[in-house]
Protein backbone atom coordinates (compact mmCIF):
# COMPACT_ATOMS: atom_id res chain seq x y z
CA UNK A 1 0.00 0.00 0.00
CA UNK A 2 3.04 2.24 -0.29
CA UNK A 3 1.63 4.63 -2.84
CA UNK A 4 -1.64 5.11 -1.00
CA UNK A 5 -0.19 5.40 2.51
CA UNK A 6 1.73 8.47 1.49
CA UNK A 7 -0.85 10.03 -0.81
CA UNK A 8 -0.53 13.75 -0.31
CA UNK A 9 -1.28 15.20 -3.72
CA UNK A 10 -3.89 14.32 -6.29
CA UNK A 11 -2.79 15.92 -9.53
CA UNK A 12 -5.55 17.00 -11.90
CA UNK A 13 -4.83 17.43 -15.60
CA UNK A 14 -6.93 19.18 -18.22
CA UNK A 15 -6.91 19.96 -21.88
CA UNK A 16 -10.20 21.77 -22.53
CA UNK A 17 -8.54 24.84 -24.07
CA UNK A 18 -7.74 22.67 -27.10
CA UNK A 19 -11.22 22.74 -28.55
CA UNK A 20 -12.11 20.93 -31.70
CA UNK A 21 -14.58 22.94 -33.78
CA UNK A 22 -17.97 21.33 -34.33
CA UNK A 23 -20.77 22.36 -36.67
CA UNK A 24 -23.89 23.94 -35.13
CA UNK A 25 -26.24 21.36 -33.70
CA UNK A 26 -23.58 18.65 -33.34
CA UNK A 27 -24.59 16.54 -30.37
CA UNK A 28 -21.17 16.07 -28.79
CA UNK A 29 -21.15 18.22 -25.61
CA UNK A 30 -17.65 19.67 -26.04
CA UNK A 31 -18.36 22.44 -23.55
CA UNK A 32 -18.67 19.98 -20.66
CA UNK A 33 -14.88 19.92 -20.28
CA UNK A 34 -14.49 23.64 -19.65
CA UNK A 35 -17.53 23.64 -17.34
CA UNK A 36 -16.02 20.77 -15.36
CA UNK A 37 -12.65 22.47 -15.02
CA UNK A 38 -14.35 25.66 -13.79
CA UNK A 39 -16.17 23.71 -11.07
CA UNK A 40 -13.07 21.76 -10.07
CA UNK A 41 -11.08 24.99 -9.84
CA UNK A 42 -13.81 26.81 -7.87
CA UNK A 43 -13.99 23.96 -5.35
CA UNK A 44 -10.17 23.84 -5.06
CA UNK A 45 -10.23 20.07 -5.48
CA UNK A 46 -6.52 20.07 -6.29
CA UNK A 47 -5.70 21.28 -2.77
CA UNK A 48 -3.81 24.37 -3.85
CA UNK A 49 -1.85 22.59 -6.58
CA UNK A 50 -2.26 24.20 -10.00
CA UNK A 51 -4.34 22.22 -12.47
CA UNK A 52 -1.92 20.99 -15.09
CA UNK A 53 -1.76 20.96 -18.89
CA UNK A 54 0.26 18.03 -20.22
CA UNK A 55 2.29 17.76 -23.38
CA UNK A 56 0.64 16.35 -26.48
CA UNK A 57 1.21 12.65 -27.15
CA UNK A 58 3.99 12.33 -29.74
CA UNK A 59 4.12 9.95 -32.71
CA UNK A 60 6.29 7.43 -30.91
CA UNK A 61 3.77 7.18 -28.06
CA UNK A 62 0.73 7.00 -30.33
CA UNK A 63 2.38 4.30 -32.47
CA UNK A 64 2.58 1.97 -29.47
CA UNK A 65 -1.19 1.52 -29.88
CA UNK A 66 -1.90 2.64 -33.44
CA UNK A 67 -1.00 1.70 -36.96
CA UNK A 68 1.49 4.03 -38.70
CA UNK A 69 -0.64 4.42 -41.83
CA UNK A 70 -3.68 5.42 -39.74
CA UNK A 71 -1.68 7.98 -37.75
CA UNK A 72 -0.35 9.38 -41.01
CA UNK A 73 -3.88 9.75 -42.44
CA UNK A 74 -5.08 11.50 -39.27
CA UNK A 75 -2.15 13.90 -39.12
CA UNK A 76 -2.13 14.77 -42.82
CA UNK A 77 -5.89 15.11 -43.14
CA UNK A 78 -6.16 12.29 -45.69
CA UNK A 79 -8.70 10.12 -43.87
CA UNK A 80 -11.35 8.77 -46.24
CA UNK A 81 -14.80 10.35 -45.98
CA UNK A 82 -16.09 7.06 -44.56
CA UNK A 83 -13.40 7.11 -41.85
CA UNK A 84 -14.32 10.68 -40.89
CA UNK A 85 -18.02 9.77 -40.77
CA UNK A 86 -17.23 6.86 -38.48
CA UNK A 87 -15.31 9.13 -36.10
CA UNK A 88 -18.19 11.61 -36.11
CA UNK A 89 -16.06 14.80 -35.99
CA UNK A 90 -15.08 16.88 -39.01
CA UNK A 91 -11.34 16.72 -39.74
CA UNK A 92 -9.47 19.85 -38.70
CA UNK A 93 -5.93 20.52 -37.50
CA UNK A 94 -7.52 21.34 -34.12
CA UNK A 95 -9.06 17.86 -34.03
CA UNK A 96 -5.58 16.36 -34.38
CA UNK A 97 -4.19 18.66 -31.68
CA UNK A 98 -7.08 17.92 -29.34
CA UNK A 99 -6.66 14.16 -29.83
CA UNK A 100 -2.92 14.34 -29.14
CA UNK A 101 -3.51 16.48 -26.04
CA UNK A 102 -6.21 14.19 -24.74
CA UNK A 103 -3.91 11.17 -25.02
CA UNK A 104 -1.07 13.18 -23.50
CA UNK A 105 -3.32 13.98 -20.56
CA UNK A 106 -3.97 10.31 -19.89
CA UNK A 107 -0.26 9.48 -20.18
CA UNK A 108 0.62 12.16 -17.64
CA UNK A 109 -2.25 11.08 -15.38
CA UNK A 110 -0.92 7.52 -15.36
CA UNK A 111 2.62 8.68 -14.54
CA UNK A 112 1.32 10.79 -11.69
CA UNK A 113 -0.92 7.98 -10.38
CA UNK A 114 2.07 5.63 -10.31
CA UNK A 115 4.07 8.23 -8.37
CA UNK A 116 1.35 9.41 -6.01
CA UNK A 117 -1.38 6.76 -5.88
CA UNK A 118 -4.23 8.64 -7.56
CA UNK A 119 -4.45 11.18 -10.38
CA UNK A 120 -7.25 12.54 -12.53
CA UNK A 121 -7.66 13.64 -16.13
CA UNK A 122 -10.58 15.93 -16.91
CA UNK A 123 -10.60 14.41 -20.42
CA UNK A 124 -9.92 11.05 -22.05
CA UNK A 125 -11.75 7.76 -22.35
CA UNK A 126 -11.78 7.50 -26.16
CA UNK A 127 -12.28 3.76 -26.11
CA UNK A 128 -13.87 3.24 -29.55
CA UNK A 129 -10.56 3.96 -31.31
CA UNK A 130 -8.99 0.83 -32.81
CA UNK A 131 -5.40 0.28 -33.91
CA UNK A 132 -6.17 1.31 -37.50
CA UNK A 133 -9.36 3.36 -37.33
CA UNK A 134 -11.37 5.70 -35.16
CA UNK A 135 -15.09 5.57 -34.33
CA UNK A 136 -17.76 7.08 -32.09
CA UNK A 137 -16.03 10.43 -31.33
CA UNK A 138 -12.73 8.64 -30.71
CA UNK A 139 -9.59 9.29 -32.79
CA UNK A 140 -6.78 7.85 -30.65
CA UNK A 141 -7.29 5.36 -27.82
CA UNK A 142 -5.83 7.31 -24.89
CA UNK A 143 -6.07 4.51 -22.30
CA UNK A 144 -4.39 2.03 -24.65
CA UNK A 145 -1.64 4.50 -25.53
CA UNK A 146 -1.06 5.38 -21.87
CA UNK A 147 -0.98 1.74 -20.73
CA UNK A 148 1.60 0.93 -23.40
CA UNK A 149 3.66 4.03 -22.63
CA UNK A 150 3.76 3.01 -18.93
CA UNK A 151 5.05 -0.41 -19.97
CA UNK A 152 7.51 1.09 -22.45
CA UNK A 153 8.87 3.39 -19.73
CA UNK A 154 9.10 0.43 -17.34
CA UNK A 155 6.75 2.09 -14.87
CA UNK A 156 4.17 -0.71 -14.92
CA UNK A 157 4.14 -4.26 -16.19
CA UNK A 158 0.52 -5.24 -15.75
CA UNK A 159 -2.35 -2.83 -16.31
CA UNK A 160 -6.07 -3.21 -15.66
CA UNK A 161 -8.51 -1.02 -17.61
CA UNK A 162 -11.87 -0.73 -15.83
CA UNK A 163 -14.28 0.75 -18.36
CA UNK A 164 -17.51 2.01 -16.76
CA UNK A 165 -18.59 4.12 -19.73
CA UNK A 166 -22.05 2.89 -20.72
CA UNK A 167 -20.77 1.93 -24.18
CA UNK A 168 -18.53 -1.10 -24.60
CA UNK A 169 -14.80 -0.42 -24.89
CA UNK A 170 -14.54 -2.24 -28.19
CA UNK A 171 -11.42 -0.48 -29.48
CA UNK A 172 -9.55 -1.14 -26.24
CA UNK A 173 -10.63 -4.78 -26.27
CA UNK A 174 -9.35 -5.23 -29.83
CA UNK A 175 -6.01 -3.50 -29.23
CA UNK A 176 -5.26 -5.79 -26.28
CA UNK A 177 -6.91 -8.97 -27.54
CA UNK A 178 -3.55 -10.75 -27.81
CA UNK A 179 -1.83 -8.99 -24.92
CA UNK A 180 -2.15 -10.77 -21.56
CA UNK A 181 -0.32 -7.94 -19.77
CA UNK A 182 -3.28 -5.56 -20.13
CA UNK A 183 -6.61 -6.80 -18.76
CA UNK A 184 -9.72 -5.14 -20.19
CA UNK A 185 -12.98 -5.07 -18.20
CA UNK A 186 -16.04 -3.37 -19.67
CA UNK A 187 -19.43 -3.02 -17.96
CA UNK A 188 -21.96 -1.51 -20.37
CA UNK A 189 -25.49 -1.50 -21.76
CA UNK A 190 -25.79 -4.62 -23.92
CA UNK A 191 -28.14 -3.10 -26.50
CA UNK A 192 -26.15 0.08 -26.98
CA UNK A 193 -23.52 1.27 -29.46
CA UNK A 194 -21.25 -0.39 -30.60
CA UNK A 195 -23.78 -2.81 -32.01
CA UNK A 196 -21.11 -5.31 -32.95
CA UNK A 197 -19.32 -5.83 -29.64
CA UNK A 198 -15.67 -6.61 -29.19
CA UNK A 199 -14.36 -9.18 -26.77
CA UNK A 200 -12.79 -7.74 -23.62
CA UNK A 201 -11.09 -10.00 -21.09
CA UNK A 202 -14.26 -9.50 -19.07
CA UNK A 203 -17.52 -8.09 -20.42
CA UNK A 204 -20.64 -7.46 -18.37
CA UNK A 205 -23.51 -6.54 -20.70
CA UNK A 206 -26.49 -5.08 -18.85
CA UNK A 207 -30.18 -5.02 -19.74
CA UNK A 208 -31.85 -1.67 -20.48
CA UNK A 209 -32.89 0.25 -17.36
CA UNK A 210 -30.57 -1.62 -15.01
CA UNK A 211 -30.54 0.42 -11.79
CA UNK A 212 -28.13 1.11 -8.96
CA UNK A 213 -28.28 -2.04 -6.85
CA UNK A 214 -27.87 -4.64 -9.57
CA UNK A 215 -25.25 -2.53 -11.34
CA UNK A 216 -23.17 -2.09 -8.18
CA UNK A 217 -23.29 -5.74 -7.27
CA UNK A 218 -22.22 -6.84 -10.78
CA UNK A 219 -19.52 -4.18 -10.80
CA UNK A 220 -18.12 -5.37 -7.48
CA UNK A 221 -17.93 -8.95 -8.77
CA UNK A 222 -16.34 -7.75 -12.00
CA UNK A 223 -13.67 -5.67 -10.31
CA UNK A 224 -12.83 -8.50 -7.89
CA UNK A 225 -12.49 -10.95 -10.73
CA UNK A 226 -10.42 -8.50 -12.80
CA UNK A 227 -8.04 -7.82 -9.92
CA UNK A 228 -7.40 -11.46 -9.21
CA UNK A 229 -7.04 -12.35 -12.88
CA UNK A 230 -4.69 -9.46 -13.70
CA UNK A 231 -2.73 -8.57 -10.52
CA UNK A 232 -2.28 -5.03 -11.87
CA UNK A 233 0.44 -2.48 -11.12
CA UNK A 234 -1.92 0.26 -12.36
CA UNK A 235 -5.67 0.70 -12.89
CA UNK A 236 -6.97 3.05 -15.57
CA UNK A 237 -10.58 3.90 -14.68
CA UNK A 238 -12.96 5.20 -17.35
CA UNK A 239 -15.55 6.90 -15.17
CA UNK A 240 -18.20 7.51 -17.83
CA UNK A 241 -21.13 9.69 -16.78
CA UNK A 242 -23.39 8.08 -19.38
CA UNK A 243 -24.88 5.18 -17.33
CA UNK A 244 -26.96 8.01 -15.75
CA UNK A 245 -30.76 7.69 -15.94
CA UNK A 246 -30.97 11.15 -17.57
CA UNK A 247 -28.47 10.38 -20.35
CA UNK A 248 -29.59 10.63 -23.99
CA UNK A 249 -27.37 7.75 -25.10
CA UNK A 250 -27.28 5.63 -21.98
CA UNK A 251 -30.15 3.10 -21.72
CA UNK A 252 -29.29 2.39 -18.06
CA UNK A 253 -30.97 3.92 -15.01
CA UNK A 254 -28.26 4.78 -12.53
CA UNK A 255 -28.85 7.70 -10.17
CA UNK A 256 -26.19 10.28 -9.36
CA UNK A 257 -25.93 8.69 -5.95
CA UNK A 258 -25.44 5.27 -7.53
CA UNK A 259 -22.70 6.65 -9.77
CA UNK A 260 -21.00 8.20 -6.74
CA UNK A 261 -21.15 4.81 -4.98
CA UNK A 262 -19.62 3.26 -8.10
CA UNK A 263 -16.65 5.63 -7.85
CA UNK A 264 -16.25 4.98 -4.12
CA UNK A 265 -16.33 1.24 -4.67
CA UNK A 266 -13.61 1.36 -7.32
CA UNK A 267 -11.41 3.69 -5.25
CA UNK A 268 -11.78 1.67 -2.08
CA UNK A 269 -10.99 -1.60 -3.85
CA UNK A 270 -7.87 -0.02 -5.41
CA UNK A 271 -6.93 1.49 -2.05
CA UNK A 272 -7.35 -1.82 -0.17
CA UNK A 273 -4.89 -3.44 -2.55
CA UNK A 274 -2.62 -0.39 -2.80
CA UNK A 275 -2.96 -0.26 -6.59
CA UNK A 276 -2.51 3.20 -8.15
CA UNK A 277 -5.48 4.47 -10.14
CA UNK A 278 -5.56 6.91 -13.05
CA UNK A 279 -9.05 8.35 -13.54
CA UNK A 280 -10.34 9.59 -16.91
CA UNK A 281 -13.79 11.02 -17.61
CA UNK A 282 -15.11 9.26 -20.77
CA UNK A 283 -18.66 9.87 -22.04
CA UNK A 284 -21.63 11.83 -20.77
CA UNK A 285 -24.58 13.05 -22.85
CA UNK A 286 -27.25 14.02 -20.33
CA UNK A 287 -30.31 15.94 -21.52
CA UNK A 288 -29.09 18.65 -19.16
CA UNK A 289 -25.35 19.13 -19.52
CA UNK A 290 -25.16 20.27 -15.89
CA UNK A 291 -26.02 16.70 -14.87
CA UNK A 292 -23.08 15.31 -16.83
CA UNK A 293 -20.80 17.92 -15.28
CA UNK A 294 -22.17 17.11 -11.80
CA UNK A 295 -21.42 13.42 -12.23
CA UNK A 296 -17.88 14.02 -13.48
CA UNK A 297 -17.36 16.57 -10.69
CA UNK A 298 -18.44 14.01 -8.09
CA UNK A 299 -15.88 11.56 -9.49
CA UNK A 300 -13.10 14.14 -9.28
CA UNK A 301 -14.15 15.13 -5.77
CA UNK A 302 -14.15 11.49 -4.61
CA UNK A 303 -10.65 11.02 -6.05
CA UNK A 304 -9.42 14.26 -4.47
CA UNK A 305 -10.83 13.30 -1.08
CA UNK A 306 -8.45 10.31 -1.01
CA UNK A 307 -5.66 12.77 -0.22
CA UNK A 308 -4.34 12.04 3.28
Ligand SMILES: [Zn+2]
Pocket residue numbers: 165166167240242282283284
Ligand atom coordinates in the same frame (compact mmCIF):
# COMPACT_ATOMS: atom_id res chain seq x y z
ZN1 LIG B 1 -20.05 6.31 -23.72
